[in-house]
Amino acid sequence: MGMEHRWGVRRPIDLDVMVDCHSRGALRGRIRNISSGGLFVATGAASPPVHAGVDLAFTLRTNGLTRISRIEAVVTRVAEGGFGLMFSQFNPNGLAAVLTAPAAEPAYHANAA
Numbered sequence: 001m002g003m004e005h006r007w008g009v010r011r012p013i014d015l016d017v018m019v020d021c022h023s024r025g026a027l028r029g030r031i032r033n034i035s036s037g038g039l040f041v042a043t044g045a046a047s048p049p050v051h052a053g054v055d056l057a058f059t060l061r062t063n064g065l066t067r068i069s070r071i072e073a074v075v076t077r078v079a080e081g082g083f084g085l086m087f088s089q090f091n092p093n094g095l096a097a098v099l100t101a102p103a104a105e106p107a108y109h110a111n112a113a
Contacts, residue, residue: 010035017041020055021048021075029082031058038073042082048075054085 015031019041029043041056048054056071073085 013039015058015060017056017058019043019048020057022053022055024048024052032082038076038084038086040079040082040084047078047083050075050078053088056085 010033012033013031017029017031018026019029020026024046027043027045027048029041029045032040032042034040052075054073054075056073057068059066059068072088074088075083076086077084
């Protein structure tokens with residue numbers, strides 16, 4: 001196992017996400033953990049390559065309101081069952097939304113489409 005380069009503490013989460021890989025198109029996944037610097041997306045599909053730029057879109061329901069948040073990231077590692085991402089631009093609103101999201105109340109379900 002390699003040296004850990006993470007800056008933030010990981011928080012477990014279970015949230016549907018759409019990942020638009022700039023070089024390969026879109027895929028659906030689930031955010032399994034997140035920190036202030038990145039996250040891990042579990043997916044049954046082929047993962048984007050390391051260093052690929054991606055755009056994440058997820059929907060959250062908070063206080064009866066539903067909103068879409070978007071975050072830009074870069075693939076830092078590919079593992080069995082998913083891939084790790086590092087945020088490429090600081091987006092305080094999008095990041096705060098997902099870091100404080102109640103994992104039990106996702107507004108969008110990838111398997112429902």
